[in-house]
Amino acid sequence: MHHVVLERWSRGSSAIHRRDPRAKIAPLLMFLIVLATAHSSLPALAAALFLLLCAALVWARLPLAGAVIRAGIILPFTLVFAAICWLGGDPARGLSLLLKSYLSALAVLLVVSTTPLPVLLRGLEMTGVPRFLLMVAQFLYRYLFVISEEAQHMRIAAASRGGSRSRLRFRAAAGALAVLFARSYGRAEEIHRAMLARGFTGHFRTLGALRFRGTDAGFAVIASLAPALVRVAVERFV
Amino acid sequence: MHIPDGFLATPVWATLDVAAAPALAYTVRRAQRGFDEARIPLLGVMGAFVFAAQMINFPVGIGTTGHLVGGALLAFTLGPAAAGVVMAAIVAIQALVFQDGGILALGPNIINMAILGVLAGYLPFHLWGAGKWRRMAIFAGGVVSVLVSAICALAELLVSGVRMPAAVLGISLVLFVVSALLEGAITLAVVTALETIQPGFIRKPAAARSLALGAVSVVAVLLAAVGVLFASTAPDGIERLGQQTGIAAHARALLSTPLGNYQAAFLQSPWLSKAAAGLAGLALIYTACLIIGRLVARRGSA
Amino acid sequence: MTQPLIEVHNLRFRYEDGTAALNGVDFRLEAGETVALLGANGSGKTTFVMHLNGLLKGEGSIRVCGMPMEKPNIQAIRGKVGLVFQDSESQLFMPTVLEDVCFGLLNRGLGPEEAAERARAALDTVGMAAAASRAPYHLSAGEKKRVAIAGILAMEPEILVLDEPTTFLDPPGQRALGDLLARLPQAKILVTHDIAFAQAICGRAVFFQNGTIAGEGPVEDIVIHFGWSFALERSKSGI
Numbered sequence: 001m002h003h004v005v006l007e008r009w010s011r012g013s014s015a016i017h018r019r020d021p022r023a024k025i026a027p028l029l030m031f032l033i034v035l036a037t038a039h040s041s042l043p044a045l046a047a048a049l050f051l052l053l054c055a056a057l058v059w060a061r062l063p064l065a066g067a068v069i070r071a072g073i074i075l076p077f078t079l080v081f082a083a084i085c086w087l088g089g090d091p092a093r094g095l096s097l098l099l100k101s102y103l104s105a106l107a108v109l110l111v112v113s114t115t116p117l118p119v120l121l122r123g124l125e126m127t128g129v130p131r132f133l134l135m136v137a138q139f140l141y142r143y144l145f146v147i148s149e150e151a152q153h154m155r156i157a158a159a160s161r162g163g164s165r166s167r168l169r170f171r172a173a174a175g176a177l178a179v180l181f182a183r184s185y186g187r188a189e190e191i192h193r194a195m196l197a198r199g200f201t202g203h204f205r206t207l208g209a210l211r212f213r214g215t216d217a218g219f220a221v222i223a224s225l226a227p228a229l230v231r232v233a234v235e236r237f238v
Numbered sequence: 239m240h241i242p243d244g245f246l247a248t249p250v251w252a253t254l255d256v257a258a259a260p261a262l263a264y265t266v267r268r269a270q271r272g273f274d275e276a277r278i279p280l281l282g283v284m285g286a287f288v289f290a291a292q293m294i295n296f297p298v299g300i301g302t303t304g305h306l307v308g309g310a311l312l313a314f315t316l317g318p319a320a321a322g323v324v325m326a327a328i329v330a331i332q333a334l335v336f337q338d339g340g341i342l343a344l345g346p347n348i349i350n351m352a353i354l355g356v357l358a359g360y361l362p363f364h365l366w367g368a369g370k371w372r373r374m375a376i377f378a379g380g381v382v383s384v385l386v387s388a389i390c391a392l393a394e395l396l397v398s399g400v401r402m403p404a405a406v407l408g409i410s411l412v413l414f415v416v417s418a419l420l421e422g423a424i425t426l427a428v429v430t431a432l433e434t435i436q437p438g439f440i441r442k443p444a445a446a447r448s449l450a451l452g453a454v455s456v457v458a459v460l461l462a463a464v465g466v467l468f469a470s471t472a473p474d475g476i477e478r479l480g481q482q483t484g485i486a487a488h489a490r491a492l493l494s495t496p497l498g499n500y501q502a503a504f505l506q507s508p509w510l511s512k513a514a515a516g517l518a519g520l521a522l523i524y525t526a527c528l529i530i531g532r533l534v535a536r537r538g539s540a
Numbered sequence: 541m542t543q544p545l546i547e548v549h550n551l552r553f554r555y556e557d558g559t560a561a562l563n564g565v566d567f568r569l570e571a572g573e574t575v576a577l578l579g580a581n582g583s584g585k586t587t588f589v590m591h592l593n594g595l596l597k598g599e600g601s602i603r604v605c606g607m608p609m610e611k612p613n614i615q616a617i618r619g620k621v622g623l624v625f626q627d628s629e630s631q632l633f634m635p636t637v638l639e640d641v642c643f644g645l646l647n648r649g650l651g652p653e654e655a656a657e658r659a660r661a662a663l664d665t666v667g668m669a670a671a672a673s674r675a676p677y678h679l680s681a682g683e684k685k686r687v688a689i690a691g692i693l694a695m696e697p698e699i700l701v702l703d704e705p706t707t708f709l710d711p712p713g714q715r716a717l718g719d720l721l722a723r724l725p726q727a728k729i730l731v732t733h734d735i736a737f738a739q740a741i742c743g744r745a746v747f748f749q750n751g752t753i754a755g756e757g758p759v760e761d762i763v764i765h766f767g768w769s770f771a772l773e774r775s776k777s778g779i
Contacts, residue, residue: 002335002336003335003336006335007675011673028341029341029342032243032340032341032342033342035243035244036243036244036248036251036342037248071337073336073337073338074242074337074338077242078242081245081400084400084402084403084406085400085401087403087406088400088401088402088403088406089401090401093399093400093401096244097244097245097400099244100243100244100245101242101243101244101245101340103244104242104243104244104340104341104342105242105243105337108333108334108337108341109337112334112335116635117334117335117635118635118636118639120334130262130263130266132266132269132270132275132278132323133262133266133323133326133327133330135275135278135282136278136281136282136285136323136324136327137282137285137327137330137331138282138635139278139279139281139282139283139285139286139633140281140282140283140285140286140289140324140327140328140331141286141331141335141635142282142633142634142635142675142676142677143282143283143286144286144289144290144331145677146286146629146677147283147286147287147289147290148286148289148290148293150290151290151291151293151294152293154294155293155294155295158294166297166298169296169297170296170297170423170427171427171431173294173295173296173297173424173427174296174424174427174428174430174431175431176294177291177294177306177424177428177431178428178431178432178434178435179431179435180287180290180291180294181284181287181291181315181428181432181439182432182435182436182439184283184284184286184287185280185283185284185439187283187627187629187630188279188280188283188284189280190625190627190630190631191279191283191630191631191633192276192279192280193590193595193625194625194630194631194633195276195279195633195643196595196618197593197595197618197622197623197625198618198643198644198647198691198692198695199615199618199619199644199647199648199695200276200643200647201615201647202274202275202276203275204275204278205646205647206646206652207638207639207642207646207652207655207656208652208653279633
């Protein structure tokens with residue numbers, strides 16, 4: 001499964017893995033902005049940025065083919081839109097949609113595959129995103145697969161009970177969702193009790209701030225400049 | 239609908255990213271209610287629930303299935319502010335972990351689904367959730383939350399210059415309406431089932447008094463006024479309003495109107511045009527709720 | 541005679557909907573003891589143990605390590621009574637094993653370095669030191685249980701309370717848990733259905749029935765007395 005694979009990759013060891021998450025967030029935003037604001041020589045720019053990302057993937061010791069294919073997860077969706085643009089008489093935009101969205105997804109995949117999600121969230125917190133929101137996301141991620149598994153079991157159980165009339169199955173599905181809701185709510189109460197039992201006084205304390213070193217700064221600068229330089233070069237010489 | 243990166247024009251995603259920050263900060267402050275972080279696990283777990291709930295298929299009769307989107311259900315059980323935070327977390331996790339939706343597009347996606355969609359879904363429940371129109375309010379909440387999110391996303395795409403043939407536009411809107419109705423039905427069915435398990439799960443809104451209606455009517459009128467003001471300052475403001483309401487009927491006019499020529503004007507004042515689209519749409523919805531609410535109140539007191 | 545670690549007198553508790561869960565429970569726990577709480581589902585065992593660290597509040601008196609169960613003492617009592625919940629998945633709520641074990645220590649006000657050091661020591665005690673940076677979701681049931689215990693041990697409690705600890709464990713996991721518990725010096729209360737497990741490590745048992753303790757004595761005697769001897773026979777023949 002997609003998230004399982006990404007999680008495994010995120011625990012690898014490479015120079016990029018070891019960088020502070022903020023040193024990866026800034027270049028990512030730069031890359032995305034450079035790509036999003038480009039309007040000319042798109043195919044050439046896309047090819048050049050693709051090579052740049054591939055080089056980064058190799059440096060991160062991630063499986064190149066695997067990553068390139070995984071980023072294609074969004075292709076079905078974007079192909080539909082590209083087709084719509086083509087039908088609307090604007091094939092250039094359709095191509096732009098395809099290239100930009102794919103490369104953006106690949107760039108995000110690179111960052112997420114070199115940074116465990118809790119660390120990434122911590123980095124975002126230190127750049128000003130509200131802590132409450134990020135901690136909700138952290139807990140969401142922690143229990144995402146637990147509750148998905150429960151939903152999976154309920155789905156199989158419901159399917160094996162059969163029933164051919166749509167209306168009955170509709171109600172059965174709603175009942176299943178309500179049970180899943182109640183169970184999830186109950187689990188949240190269990191978690192709360194477990195927190196209280198270990199002395200929770202209303203505030204989550206962290207294990208300590210991330211340290212931003214010289215190597216992180218250097219990496220951030222170089223990685224942020226790279227896509228900009230690539231674009232300048234492409235727009236000048238192509 | 240999660241908009242990927244590369245779809246929206248720079249002025250559109252940039253202004254919406256800037257607009258999303260204070261809106262989200264406000265939503266977080268409301269949900270947090272002081273500095274107690276004890277609610278975090280509940281919100282996180284219910285976010286995971288919504289994710290997982292998308293696996294459960296609801297048969298739609300013609301051999302297809304749909305699934306819950308969840309904004310309205312969260313609003314009815316956790317309250318609109320908490321629901322907004324949960325939906326924002328869902329959008330963020332979907333973008334980061336599943337590359338479903340862009341990063342630069344987080345502002346638009348969060349505004350569409352976590353803020354506008356949740357607020358719009360909660361409004362009918364807030365107005366009529368306490369009376370005998372409760373089931374209708376819950377159904378309407380589900381419908382409106384998905385409809386508003388989808389229309390806002392579509393508007394953002396159109397303003398960004400994604401040109402759609404009339405037929406495709408028509409089909410999209412039909413699909414939006416169908417999925418909105420489905421969301422209403424699923425939300426109502428789940429709330430009904432939940433009430434048999436534990437009635438306390440669903441919040442009890444304050445009884446719809448004329449004070450509440452009065453406050454909403456003031457807000458609706460303000461929004462309508464602001465929306466009309468913005469729309470009129472942009473060229474072809476009326477045309478755009480027509481675009482939002484009579485889309486199928488005016489589809490041919492849409493094709494023949496050289497939208498392309500107006501892109502330059504739009505791009506010069508992107509905030510205005512986007513604001514016009516969004517606010518006008520929202521004002522229409524609020525006004526519709528208000529009118530129906532007045533009719534209902536009159537019937538109830540008769 | 542040393543003071544008992546836990547003293548409970550006439551504990552009564554009703555749920556919000558009115559069902560009586562505890563109808564006057566008297567209980568003592570001495571230092572170094574391992575006591576089994578037996579009884580049918582719904583007889584009040586779990587409800588009872590949740591009173592021991594103040595998660596539930598009933599009528600009657602409870603003293604833990606000499607402290608009465610009152611609001612100003614509750615945080616201190618929660619440091620003395622380590623409760624290991626039945627479902628480890630809900631207990632290990634932090635993103636990594638190390639962060640989870642540090643949770644209680646950080647709440648107590650320890651600095652990050654000291655907390656991490658003590659957490660690693662606790663993980664070492666349960667044999668899970670290598671898993672410090674792993675995500676709890678990927679651990680097996682037995683490993684999760686051990687990490688949950690480490691999270692409690694790190695707080696250096698005097699009493700360990702375990703609610704149905706063998707529920708999700710396979711026989712080798714149960715064996716490993718039994719060995720671990722036998723090694724730990726704290727007094728222990730074990731809520732369990734697993735008679736063989738109780739027999740192996742518990743010095744005495746109390747039997748819950750309808751919200752009170754109906755009998756007390758060695759595990760085998762209690763089991764026979766309350767008609768659960770079939771469970772005993774199963775455990776004897778190794779089923």
